Amino acid sequence: MRPRRATGWVLLGAVLLGYPLVFSDAYYAQLGTLVLLGAISASAWNLVGGYAGQVSVGHAVFFGAGAYLPLLLYKIWGWSPIVGFPAGIAVSVAIALLIGLPTFRLSGHYFSMATIAVAELIRILVGNWDFLGASIGLMGPATPRAWWDLVFQSSIPYYYLYLAVLVALLALTFAMERSRFGYYLRAIHAGERAARSLGVPVRRCKLYALMLSAAFSSVAGSLYAAKFGFIDPNSGFGILVSVNMVLMAALGGAGRLLGPLLGAAILVPLQITTNSLFGGGGTGLTYILYGGIIMLIARFEPGGLLELWDRIRGRRAA
């Protein structure tokens, strides 16, 4: 690796590791934690939405499944939320397979439309199923029985837990980028018909990408449930959950390794800060700003900020 690039990685690592030590104040630690959570879910989405170009706007279905399972298992059997993580992954991957098969036959807007519809359907079903708490939702342990209840007073343990997961996900993405699978996905993104004619197993690749993406989105959901100790149909399966994932990845740069992290690092603090600054006045200015930013990215720099950065430095992305 060229010396300058290595320095960049070391710096990034140092910032991520050291952030809570410098900003140990509860509010800023929480902020950092939320940025990491956003980065995880956006990076998970990125696998299928950015690299493979399949713009799903229904990823909340996986996030929600991952969020509900730990709290459900706690409610029924009093199990530690940790058990819910693999359970959530299993359910999410199963859902990915089930919806992926028919939905991937659609393309473009139809595909996105279908993902929205499926997520909404699940939201309604969950919201009316008493076993899952119906519209009231599920709560986790209010006071922890031990460390494995994952209820910490400070945000800092969560921060490092999330960081570990993010690093794992990015490492996986990094490896995938350079693998044959990664090339297949990019070929599919560039042009499905062409890719198929070149012998790329299109359908299988899209499914694998979706399943991988679903697994990690589920983990993000489980991490959310562990921290907030509460989930209901809207916070788990609501359309804003899906849209946020897409936005963070798109703002930073979809299809790029660090795009989602960059997007999360900007959008999450922006959302919370504008709410703190303007929200008190109750005028919804936060969302006007949000909407404006989204339109600007879409109109002027759909490749996201990383693309813009490349362009400024006179380089084109590979």
Add this chain to the structure above:
Amino acid sequence: MILAQVIVGGLLIGAVYALFSSGLTLIWGMMNVINFAHGEFVMLGMYVAYFAFTLLHADPASFGALAAVFLFVLGVLVYLLLIRHVMRGPMLAQILSTFGLLLFLRYTAYWAFSANFVTLPEGLFGPSLNVGGILLSAPKLVAGVVALLITIGMHLLLTRTALGSRFLAVAEDRQAAMLMGIRPDRMQALAWGLAGASAGIAGALIATFFPISATVGESLALVAFVVVTLGGFGSVPGAMLAGLLVGLIESLSAYYFGPVYQDVLVYGLFVLILWVRPRGLLGKA
């Protein structure tokens, strides 16, 4: 008797669904672009009607026309400033653009008009009609009839006029249309204008019987998408048929089964159509 009332109620609201979906299907069919902000156009139409009544004391009959003009302009502007550019870009940008528009329009309305629900007074169009024991709410009847007329008018416009054939040409093959001397850009701007106008009229009509607020677009848009998908992208008669059908299904299932099943049925149908027959009932393959 009760069944007849339920059916008629469903058809009436269905006609209104059809109206605000026909614009959406036009854009979709022509340009393969989904306007996620469509519900917001309808919402703005509702506010135009409200302000026309409270500020200008305009006659209810004029609500639709005023809303149509205002939203036509908005539709064209949105196309020229935003859509035209993102259409040439990646899929992600196209989807994001109208999502951003949704948030922007909805919360600008929220900021400007506040979160209060406002309503137009009862009985603007007179009392309910009693037709053979079935009660028809006057504003819904007006809305339904106007919706029907406009949808038929739009269909005739597309299939029987020169302008219409130019639209369809662009929808079918942009390049070929250009070679024939048609300006796709102009046609597409016009399509957005028409879609806006029909959404506006729909909003103005709905405002006579439905409470108005900035966040009302959310639920309306969902219905529009279901109707458009069911009817077939690009088919205005499809939107009409689907609208009536969705209204009917909603009404019957709400009466017999309750809202859970009503919503599940409608969404389930939506997903099923997308999977099994994406071109809907009357759409082209």
Add this chain to the structure above:
Amino acid sequence: MKRLIAIALGAAAGLCFSFEAVAVDAVKIGVIMPLSGNSGNAGKSAVAAMEVAVQIINEPHPEMKDLPLAASVGLPNLGGAKVELVVADHQGNPSEGQNQTLRLITQEKVVAMVGSYHSSVSFTATAVAERYGIPYVVGDSVAANITGRGFKWVFRTTPIASDFANNYMEFLGDLKKAGHPVNTIAVVYENTDYGTSVAGTVREAAKSHGFNLVADIAYNANGADVSPQVIQLKEKNPDAIIFISYTADSILYMKTMKNLDYLPKVVIGDDSGFSDPAFVAGVASIAQGAINRSAWDIGAKGSTTWLINEMYTKKTGHTLDDTSGRDMQALLVLADAINRAGSTKPEAIQKALRETDLKPAQLMMGYNGVRFDQTGQNTLAATYLIQLVGNDYVAVWPVAKAQQKLTYPFKGWK
């Protein structure tokens, strides 16, 4: 590169400190409410009401006799310190509620919290307060286990859903005793957490009071059409209907009932939609005689409650509604506790809250007093039933607190 980092870190640190600004004398109380989205209107009204409470506390208002802290300036036991609200918008989102509560507690250093309208947000926000040992007074959320989790720092002044359900049944029982035919009930509710949980309590109360529930109708609050539901009601013809609805749907129901010419004998609305000023403005003319619940009654001219309403109306342009009133009451109770504690230390405030024993005359709301049990719930919480007469709601039940006699049956548009 290094310089950039240094500058960035410096700026961030600067931001850190800028949040620390604290006015020396003011006692800061944190408020979280929905200020955007569908409930934005309700949230803003509640905040306005609480700001009126702050005015009453901070300025001398001797004309509001019996109301604690009205006559004096600020909090007397804290040297006349003024109360200051720090308001945040939770957008109806439980995680945002947590974020904002955290910010108010750790950044703005509020001494106590009040909130939050949405029960789902109250769940998560109170958990934060519990973790940080900051008192949280819930003024309006009615879900049962907000106070049932063994928390020590959560207090609730408002009655809860099961209280309301029992009140409705007692009212209907009184109607029956007065000779009116009341045997069958219908409950019509929107299907999110609000409607479903309250409907559950109504169902139980109906059973335990011996009423026959002939129609149990859930519906989608965002629906454009409620004709099927009204047709169902018309068919079943219950003696009384209880609506658990938000604003748009409440309005839609009244309009649809008129369109379908359906005039039930008793219409009861569970606050929310029926209390929204938009409801009265929009459909009062066709919903005469609708019954609502409220612990708020404007009262006789010149009374304390009447004066409060005047202040509120001057500020916002419309009269005080029950929900906002309940939040205002919560703030007043909290301020009184802080004053009795004579300190801003959380433990002292918590102790003072536990020792609260306010008499009905000292309250603006129609509770029977304020006394918290060991779960933090106000055991003396109560409600009136009010009826729409003209453009105003007047108290009609219990008879002892009634301003006017109840008109039966429901007049609607006649």
